[in-house]
Amino acid sequence: MARLFPIRHVMGYIFSLVLSLVALGVIYWDLTFTGAMVILIISALIQASLQLVLFMHIGETSSKKTLYINIAYAVFVGLVTIFGTLFTMVWGMS
Amino acid sequence: MKWDEFFVTGEPMIYGADISIVLVSLAIIIGLTYFKKWGYLWREWLTTVDHKRIGVMYIISALLMLFRGGVDALLMRTQLATPDSKFLDAQHYNEIFTTHGVVMILFMAMPFIIGMMNVVVPLQIGARDVAFPRLNAVSFWLFFSGAMLFNLSFVIGGSPDAGWSAYFPLASNEFSPTVGMNYYSLALQISGIGTLLTGVNFIVTILKMRAPGMKLMRMPMFTWSVLITNVIILFAFPVLTVALALMMFDRLFGTQFFTMANGGMDMLWANLFWVWGHPEVYIVVLPAFGIFSDVISTFSKRNLYGYKSMVVSMVAISFLSFLVWAHHFYTMGTGAMVNSFFSITTMAIAVPTGVKIFNWLFTLRKGKISFTSPMLYAMAFIPIFTFGGVTGVMLAMASADYQYHNTMFLVAHFHYVLIPGTVFGVVAGMHYWFPKMFGFRLNERLAKWAFWLIVVGFNTAFMPLFFLGLDGMTRRTYTYSAATGYGPLNMVATIGAFVCAIGFVVLCYNFYYSFRHSPRDENGDPWDARTLEWSTPSPVPAYNFAKMPIVNSQDAFWYSKKQKVPLYEDGPYEEIHMPSNSGQPVILGIIMFFLGFFLVFSWFIPAIIAGIGVVIMLAVRSFERDHGYHISAKEIAATEQKLRGDTV
Numbered sequence: 001m002a003r004l005f006p007i008r009h010v011m012g013y014i015f016s017l018v019l020s021l022v023a024l025g026v027i028y029w030d031l032t033f034t035g036a037m038v039i040l041i042i043s044a045l046i047q048a049s050l051q052l053v054l055f056m057h058i059g060e061t062s063s064k065k066t067l068y069i070n071i072a073y074a075v076f077v078g079l080v081t082i083f084g085t086l087f088t089m090v091w092g093m094s
Numbered sequence: 095m096k097w098d099e100f101f102v103t104g105e106p107m108i109y110g111a112d113i114s115i116v117l118v119s120l121a122i123i124i125g126l127t128y129f130k131k132w133g134y135l136w137r138e139w140l141t142t143v144d145h146k147r148i149g150v151m152y153i154i155s156a157l158l159m160l161f162r163g164g165v166d167a168l169l170m171r172t173q174l175a176t177p178d179s180k181f182l183d184a185q186h187y188n189e190i191f192t193t194h195g196v197v198m199i200l201f202m203a204m205p206f207i208i209g210m211m212n213v214v215v216p217l218q219i220g221a222r223d224v225a226f227p228r229l230n231a232v233s234f235w236l237f238f239s240g241a242m243l244f245n246l247s248f249v250i251g252g253s254p255d256a257g258w259s260a261y262f263p264l265a266s267n268e269f270s271p272t273v274g275m276n277y278y279s280l281a282l283q284i285s286g287i288g289t290l291l292t293g294v295n296f297i298v299t300i301l302k303m304r305a306p307g308m309k310l311m312r313m314p315m316f317t318w319s320v321l322i323t324n325v326i327i328l329f330a331f332p333v334l335t336v337a338l339a340l341m342m343f344d345r346l347f348g349t350q351f352f353t354m355a356n357g358g359m360d361m362l363w364a365n366l367f368w369v370w371g372h373p374e375v376y377i378v379v380l381p382a383f384g385i386f387s388d389v390i391s392t393f394s395k396r397n398l399y400g401y402k403s404m405v406v407s408m409v410a411i412s413f414l415s416f417l418v419w420a421h422h423f424y425t426m427g428t429g430a431m432v433n434s435f436f437s438i439t440t441m442a443i444a445v446p447t448g449v450k451i452f453n454w455l456f457t458l459r460k461g462k463i464s465f466t467s468p469m470l471y472a473m474a475f476i477p478i479f480t481f482g483g484v485t486g487v488m489l490a491m492a493s494a495d496y497q498y499h500n501t502m503f504l505v506a507h508f509h510y511v512l513i514p515g516t517v518f519g520v521v522a523g524m525h526y527w528f529p530k531m532f533g534f535r536l537n538e539r540l541a542k543w544a545f546w547l548i549v550v551g552f553n554t555a556f557m558p559l560f561f562l563g564l565d566g567m568t569r570r571t572y573t574y575s576a577a578t579g580y581g582p583l584n585m586v587a588t589i590g591a592f593v594c595a596i597g598f599v600v601l602c603y604n605f606y607y608s609f610r611h612s613p614r615d616e617n618g619d620p621w622d623a624r625t626l627e628w629s630t631p632s633p634v635p636a637y638n639f640a641k642m643p644i645v646n647s648q649d650a651f652w653y654s655k656k657q658k659v660p661l662y663e664d665g666p667y668e669e670i671h672m673p674s675n676s677g678q679p680v681i682l683g684i685i686m687f688f689l690g691f692f693l694v695f696s697w698f699i700p701a702i703i704a705g706i707g708v709v710i711m712l713a714v715r716s717f718e719r720d721h722g723y724h725i726s727a728k729e730i731a732a733t734e735q736k737l738r739g740d741t742v
Contacts, residue, residue, distance in 0.1 A: 073329065074329065084420075089361065092428045092432030093428055
């Protein structure tokens with residue numbers, strides 16, 4: 001029975017809830033802008049890795065090439081969306 | 095909430111629609127009961143996990159939505175045909191152009207494309223089904239419940255009226271106080287999840303389930319285009335999911351993401367919408383490119399010219415499609431740097447597209463061309479799409495765009511891209527693969543009538559809009575005065591729209607006519623085609639291929655025919671493992687529909703109950719043990735004997 005219990009998934013679920021609460025806490029704690037952003041970015045990165053490793057089983061594949069192409073494309077689209085939005089909506093404003 | 099806010103009232107046309115909806119639903123229920131077809135419908139269609147049947151259901155839904163969106167288009171054109179027309183009022187017109195856009199892109203083009211993928215891709219790569227058949231059924235039912243939820247807005251609660259792009263602040267509670275935009279956010283969210291699951295499913299299918307010997311560079315071009323499309327889906331749709339969720343929070347729970355006060359940013363919606371929206375354009379057009387590639391190569395009797403450059407150009411398009419979105423709002427008032435950047439990337443995307451156009455032309459060169467109906471659509475596509483593309487480059491120039499922005503010129507441009515690109519593509523594909531789906535060809539004479547009516551009607555309808563746009567007629571205006579001089583060209587456009595509509599009616603009449611009169615297909619390869627799907631009998635047996643095909647080159651089926659080498663190994667049949675049907679996807683779809691419906695009206699207690707229902711369905715699936723079933727070798731031999739005769 002112990003072997004059948006999905007302990008990794010349950011722990012992952014609890015961790016992701018905790019991380020979400022930490023991110024939510026930024027509103028309630030009295031923080032500077034930099035402090036708040038640091039907490040948000042770090043918790044977001046941990047959250048993303050948690051999802052990828054525990055729930056999407058990244059690294060459990062035999063073909064490393066597909067994996068790296070996939071990650072590279074995802075990073076490309078993610079960065080384009082984030083920095084493109086900042087470029088368009090904030091930095092590029094005249 | 096009062097009853098007259100719940101039901102849409104006050105318009106004679108709406109009452110007519112109410113009555114016809116009730117009558118049609120009654121007719122369907124009575125018909126199914128009278129002919130005792132409920133069991134058949136449930137067993138063979140609603141619970142199916144067979145990719146071919148799911149594909150057919152996608153295509154039928156897409157055709158229904160084509161007529162819904164088409165009627166919207168005709169109502170708009172009727173209103174605009176004459177100056178100062180009183181046919182529709184401003185509010186009704188707003189609702190109609192909004193639903194026309196949403197229905198045509200998300201509930202017509204998308205399911206038509208996905209239906210084609212479903213029917214064709216596993217057959218083209220020599221697979222027995224998609225990688226996750228049950229998930230595929232979930233995709234379909236989520237799409238379908240989203241589509242039904244969206245269409246319900248028309249009679250219950252009121253349609254969305256802020257345009258298909260739903261720009262804030264217009265789409266906020268302040269300026270759109272009815273539930274219309276709630277329908278928009280929830281219906282698109284539900285069907286969007288379905289599309290995302292399709293993306294995952296088909297990437298895995300194409301990467302993992304190809305027949306022995308079919309390397310990536312031996313895949314048919316349609317399969318390649320579908321692979322790239324699904325990669326774009328996988329990376330673009332999450333942005334829409336997030337944007338729609340933020341919109342829902344703004345509208346239902348009072349957050350301030352897209353408001354104009356309290357730190358909200360209204361244009362951030364437009365930004366996020368188009369981060370998804372521009373890749374979306376390529377999601378609907380790339381598979382059509384794939385269809386045209388296969389059709390042109392088959393009916394020119396030549397292999398596709400520049401196969402590698404076709405693949406490379408599609409990969410390039412998939413990258414560039416994520417780098418151009420701000421060209422949809424050049425006039426927002428951002429700096430010259432931003433507009434120049436997006437201007438250049440937008441023009442760059444014309445290069446790989448141009449490569450593809452030349453590849454098709456060179457495939458035709460010295461080919462033995464036969465002008466069948468799918469080929470006619472492909473031939474019409476090349477020049478008309480080039481018109482659309484060139485006007486797109488005109489719009490890409492940021493400074494010039496200040497003149498064209500939101501005029502009829504833009505409307506003409508994107509219809510000139512989407513109709514020959516997507517609509518001609520899927521219609522060509524439907525004619526081409528129809529014998530594979532149903533075992534008989536569509537009547538060529540009627541198909542050609544429909545083709546000419548659609549092509550002539552389309553050009554008559556949209557060519558005048560270029561000139562109206564240059565003359566200054568803006569899009570989304572519900573009327574204009576005679577003094578503007580827009581009257582005559584608008585009348586021409588309206589006549590064109592009706593001719594085009596007649597074309598689509600003929601196209602659908604052809605289903606009935608061919609069902610009655612067309613000779614049945616004998617050998618599974620009526621077009622003398624090149625790719626694996628034509629090597630199996632039509633209509634295709636549930637297991638697709640009795641034995642796995644062996645692939646040694648591109649167009650393996652063609653070379654096996656020409657060089658008389660067998661495509662299949664000799665030897666006895668082996669039993670085949672198949673996935674079993676399941677009612678869970680359709681039940682999940684129904685629960686999601688109610689979840690969405692309750693949220694639209696902010697009825698949170700019922701919504702929570704429906705939400706618990708969704709969680710229960712997921713749990714049931716997690717604890718289910720379903721190992722599928724096996725088709726015995728004897729049964730396969732009997733089926734093959736029946737379908738192929740004694741030759742095998």
